Structures are given as C-alpha cells and as structure tokens.
Amino acid sequence: MAELEVDIVAPDGKIWSGTAQQVSAPAADGEIGIRVGHTPLLSVLRRGELRVAGAGGAPKRWIVEGGFLSVDADNVTVVVDSVEQVSGGPSAPTSH
Amino acid sequence: MAGSQRVYRQRIRSTQSLKKIFRAMELIAASRIGRARERVTAATPYARAITRAVSALATHSTVSHPLLSERTDTNRVAVLVITSDRGMAGAYSASVIRETERVVERLEKAGKEVVLFATGRRAVSYYTFRGRALGGSWVGNSDAPTSEVADEIANTLLSAFEADADEGGVGELHVVYTQFVNMVTQRPRVIRMLPLEVVEGVAEPGANEVLPLYDFEPSPEEVLDALLPRYVRSRIYSCLLQAAASELASRQRAMHTATENAEDLIRMYTRLANQARQAEITQEISEIVSGADALAS
Numbered sequence: 001m002a003e004l005e006v007d008i009v010a011p012d013g014k015i016w017s018g019t020a021q022q023v024s025a026p027a028a029d030g031e032i033g034i035r036v037g038h039t040p041l042l043s044v045l046r047r048g049e050l051r052v053a054g055a056g057g058a059p060k061r062w063i064v065e066g067g068f069l070s071v072d073a074d075n076v077t078v079v080v081d082s083v084e085q086v087s088g089g090p091s092a093p094t095s096h
Numbered sequence: 097m098a099g100s101q102r103v104y105r106q107r108i109r110s111t112q113s114l115k116k117i118f119r120a121m122e123l124i125a126a127s128r129i130g131r132a133r134e135r136v137t138a139a140t141p142y143a144r145a146i147t148r149a150v151s152a153l154a155t156h157s158t159v160s161h162p163l164l165s166e167r168t169d170t171n172r173v174a175v176l177v178i179t180s181d182r183g184m185a186g187a188y189s190a191s192v193i194r195e196t197e198r199v200v201e202r203l204e205k206a207g208k209e210v211v212l213f214a215t216g217r218r219a220v221s222y223y224t225f226r227g228r229a230l231g232g233s234w235v236g237n238s239d240a241p242t243s244e245v246a247d248e249i250a251n252t253l254l255s256a257f258e259a260d261a262d263e264g265g266v267g268e269l270h271v272v273y274t275q276f277v278n279m280v281t282q283r284p285r286v287i288r289m290l291p292l293e294v295v296e297g298v299a300e301p302g303a304n305e306v307l308p309l310y311d312f313e314p315s316p317e318e319v320l321d322a323l324l325p326r327y328v329r330s331r332i333y334s335c336l337l338q339a340a341a342s343e344l345a346s347r348q349r350a351m352h353t354a355t356e357n358a359e360d361l362i363r364m365y366t367r368l369a370n371q372a373r374q375a376e377i378t379q380e381i382s383e384i385v386s387g388a389d390a391l392a393s
Contacts, residue, residue: 007145009145011246011330012135012138012139012142012242012243013138013139014138014142028313029314039309040310041311042152042310042311042312042313043311043312043314044318044322068149068319068326072152077148079142079145079146079326
C-alpha cells in the first residue's frame, strides 16, 4: 500500500522524516487528517497536536506552535515554528 | 652587548606566548566552523519547504500582498549590515562595511534616504563612531546566531516595511552579508529582500506532468499572510548563518596567518640573539687574548 512521505521541519533543523499511513494536524479551521491520495493542500496551522501514524506501533505525537502544512502528491511537509515532542506510548492519555 | 641579547630573548618569549594565543584561537574557530556549517545545513530543509510553498502559492493564485508590492509613498530604504562582534577575522567586517558604503552611495544617488540596521559590534561601533544614526542594532552571538535573534531582526524590519510613510516606514530592504562559498572563499553580497521577488526554486512542471491545483486553508490570502513573514524570517536566518560561517572561516585563516608570522618572528629573533651571543663571545675572547698579549710583552 502506498504511503505518505512525511517531513517535519523547524527553523533550526529537520525534526522527523519518514513514511506514514496518516497524518493529523491542527489546521486553521480545525483538525485535518491526511491519508494517501489527498488532494494538494496548503494550510496554516495553529497551536495543537500533530500526530503521525505509521504502519504499526504507536503514533508519533508533537505539540506544534504554528506553521503550515503542504500536501503534494503524497508528500507531506509540515513546517513548524517550534515543536515539542510528546512522550508516552499508545496507552498514555492524550494531554489536552 | 649583553643588553641586546636580553632584549631579543624577551621578544622571543613574548612572541611565543602570542603564538600560543593565536594557535588557540585558530583551533577554536576551526572547531566552531563545523558546527556553523552544520547549522547552515540544518536550516536548509526549512528554507526549501517554505520556498516551495511560496512558489506554489505564487504560481497558483493571483493574490497580491503588501510584502510583494513596491511602495511608492516613501523613498526611505532600509539596509541591514551583518558583521561580526569581534575583530581578529582579517578583512571580514571591513569588506562587508565597504560593500555597505557602496550600496548606500548607490541608493542615495538614486534619491533614496537610507536607514541603516546593523548586527555585530563591529558595524555598530563603526557607525556610532562616525555619528551615523542606526535604525536598529543587534550585538552578541554573531558567530552562533539563534533563530530567535533572526525572528527579532525580521520582525523589526517587517514592521518597518509595513509602517506608514510618516511613521518611519521603509519602501525597500537590502541585506549586506557575507556568503559562505567554501572554506577559502567568502564573498560579501547584497540582496534585495523586500519587496519580495519569488524567483528561486519555482518548480517547473515536467513534460507530461501537470502542476497540482492546491487547496488553500483557510484562504489563499491568509496562507500568504502566514507564509511570507516566515519566508523573510528564514532568509534572514540563513543570511545570519552564512555570515557566521564566513566569520569563523575568516577568523581561522587570519589566526593561521598570525601564527605563521609569529613563527617567522621567533626564528628571526632567535638568529639575532645567537648572533649577539656569538659577537659577545668573540669580543670577550679578543679582550682576553689582547690582555694576555699585553701582559706577555
């Protein structure tokens, strides 16, 4: 199955890069989820939680402080101003 | 005679301790330059992502934005000079300042009024010594700029660009910095930052490829509003990082030359000291011999 190529970048470096099944991000109008085959999109992000779900295991989570997201032919680029990794496995409660 | 020997030995000792300092500074610069270059590389993905997004936006929509349009209501222009905090880097700061003077002269000939913004203690002291007012200045950490400093600089300049003409608004922004080409070559460069011209990195579609039609959330205007200041910020940050890498490379080279000069001096003084010692010995021998001769005769 096709996968999304995800890059998460901050001003001082690449935060994470890899493949994923689904990306959820706090867009300006509300939470959006992106899966393979999403239409090209450029969206502003607000503060909130960014989740990247891989093929197996727990989704990776970050708290992002604003930025934007672009989707283009299954390449997802998340550009954030500042980012904070949320620790914890799948059983950890969501912190908000 | 014994006096000149002592003077030479003294000079050798002081030059040796200077040489140690030069060598240490060379090594410090050399170790920091790796980190500075890493920072340049680390900031590249962000800059590339923003440039791609901005060019996508510019190709797909026809919205206009204050940051993209020329201002005609003011003839003030801002020039940002990026120099180092300390000297000991050869002609690094001097050549940036010289380039700035050239730009300022050119702009003033074109009938503009130049407002200078300076980063780095060298530029600040250069302009304050000459009694030229600075629109803003930032000192400290010129060899390891943080993105917070870049944000602060960018916010100041963006608000100057967005301000009204009678409140000190500026119509253009030029940046003078030193481009890091490689370890040997760093050249002072002038770029016009504002109004923005998005030319680099506009992706040309392939032969049988159509450019995707983007959806903009919430609207193209708001996306542009969020993107363009970030674009400016990331370009200023990358200028600062390149300048930092250039500063360290110049410092390393300058300190290397200084170490070599110190070695040359030490060699020269050692020879002179040896010569003085030899002359003293010769003189003493001839004094003894002539004294013995005088007693014997």
